Amino acid sequence: MKIIGENEITVDASFAKEIQKHCGENVNLCYQCRKCAAGCPNRQFMDFTPTELMRYVQLGMFDEALKKNTAWFCVSCQTCTARCPQDIDIARVIDAIRMIADERRLVADAGNVRVLNRLWMIMLRFMGRMYEVGLVGTFNMVTGKPFNDMALGKKMILKGKLKFIPSIKMPFTMMKMFSRAKKIKERKKANS
Ligand code: SF4
Ligand code: SF4
DSSP, rough: OOOOOSSHHHHHHHHHHHHHHHHOGGGGGGGOOOOHHHHHHTGGGGOOHHHHHHHHHHHHHHHHHHHSSSHHHOOOOOOHHHHHOOOOOOHHHHHHHHHHHTTTTTSSSSSSSHHHHHHHHHHHHHHSOOHHHHHHHHHOHHHHHHHHTTTHHHHHHHHTOSSSSOOOOOHHHHHHHHHHHHHHHHHHHHHH
């Protein structure tokens, strides 16, 4: 469908359908009340608000939704989900957007956030829980700044805010969960 006005916009409903297939959420229920944007703690770092992201999905504007940093700067705190009067699980929608961006191998304009995201998932998969010192250390090495935040990290370790020795919890259970999720995804892909 094309809306002709001052600017011509092409509306493509397939993006919203694809999101619904991934996570079961219907973004077309969003009526742009902005409650999600108003409560988002990371809003100031995003290219545009979660509300605008929802509109881009409704309009089928793939590039804007997938390549800008909003989805990648979301920390999955679920404040938006709790505030939405339409009961849309926005955090899940954002997860689905990230998955679709990965599937399409789209490079988002989000600095090293995707690298951090990937390392976080690897660590969680093999250790069963987060190991912050390992995550930051690996991230610094991968991004070529090995000594970044070292003084701050030292202070936090000394104050007991960070644990130098990782605590590994049920790694096999987590590995099983990841491989099960992968199988489900492959099955869904084969059936679509
Ligand atoms: S889940 Fe993401 S988009 Fe929603 S409020 Fe939290 S950081 Fe913002
Ligand atoms: S809170 Fe819900 S209805 Fe309101 S703008 Fe955000 S997604 Fe849309």
